[in-house]
Amino acid sequence: DTAVSQTPKYLVTQMGNDKSIKCEQNLGHDTMYWYKQDSKKFLKIMFSYNNKELIINETVPNRFSPKSPDKAHLNLHINSLELGDSAVYFCASSQFRGPSYEQYFGPGTRLTVT
Amino acid sequence: RKEVEQDPGPFNVPEGATVAFNCTYSNSASQSFFWYRQDCRKEPKLLMSVYSSGNEDGRFTAQLNRASQYISLLIRDSKLSDSATYLCAVVAGGGADGLTFGKGTHLIIQP
Numbered sequence: 001d002t003a004v005s006q007t008p009k010y011l012v013t014q015m016g017n018d019k020s021i022k023c024e025q026n027l028g029h030d031t032m033y034w035y036k037q038d039s040k041k042f043l044k045i046m047f048s049y050n051n052k053e054l055i056i057n058e059t060v061p062n063r064f065s066p067k068s069p070d071k072a073h074l075n076l077h078i079n080s081l082e083l084g085d086s087a088v089y090f091c092a093s094s095q096f097r098g099p100s101y102e103q104y105f106g107p108g109t110r111l112t113v114t
Numbered sequence: 115r116k117e118v119e120q121d122p123g124p125f126n127v128p129e130g131a132t133v134a135f136n137c138t139y140s141n142s143a144s145q146s147f148f149w150y151r152q153d154c155r156k157e158p159k160l161l162m163s164v165y166s167s168g169n170e171d172g173r174f175t176a177q178l179n180r181a182s183q184y185i186s187l188l189i190r191d192s193k194l195s196d197s198a199t200y201l202c203a204v205v206a207g208g209g210a211d212g213l214t215f216g217k218g219t220h221l222i223i224q225p
Contacts, residue, residue, distance in 0.1 A: 031209070031210045033210075033212055035212070035213075040217075041199070041217065041218060042215070042217055043158065043201065043213075043215040044215070045212025045213065045214070048210040048211070048212055049210070050209065050210040055209070055210035056210060056211070056212055058212070090157055090158070092213075094210075096209050096210060097208075097209070100163065101145075101146045101205050101208050101209075101211070102148065102160055102163060103148075103160070103213055104160065105157040105158050105159070106157060107156070107157050108156070108157050110155075
């Protein structure tokens, strides 16, 4: 019973390519997120969606485009991949309304751009 | 000033000992606080939410000090399996706000 799942787990691609990562949650949450963990292990928010609507868009290059077809899914498409995009990308989900804003993470997608 | 700060360690602790970590946050409007555990090459896993009154879950105790803007995690009777990186996380508001993480404290429990 995987609560938050991501595909693929590993992604190796060349500079300039376009790739997508998919995320699904079966927790019944209405809010989903993308985080990036770089080579220094620093974990940082990229986007958040609530009921398919974009809420947070941190200073992320517009080559990154999230899409939420429904509240259980959040995908991340990356255009024109660059070496600096190599990182682990984590999807997470939570409830929008409190009292608990606990976020639960997927297993991550390790992206390597060569 | 960094938003969430933690001592990166590593903390080398003998099995059975008690170990404590602190984490400070800069945004006084922060509302929710968490400790996550992250094993090598894995996702962060929620360890505990942290409440003003303090909370305990087995060998783990978390405290929040709003006046001094820090949260703490105490691990009693540490086990080899407690070896991991412990991430402090803060949410400024609620709703769809992202977590702001510290860089983590690396804990190594030695037999």
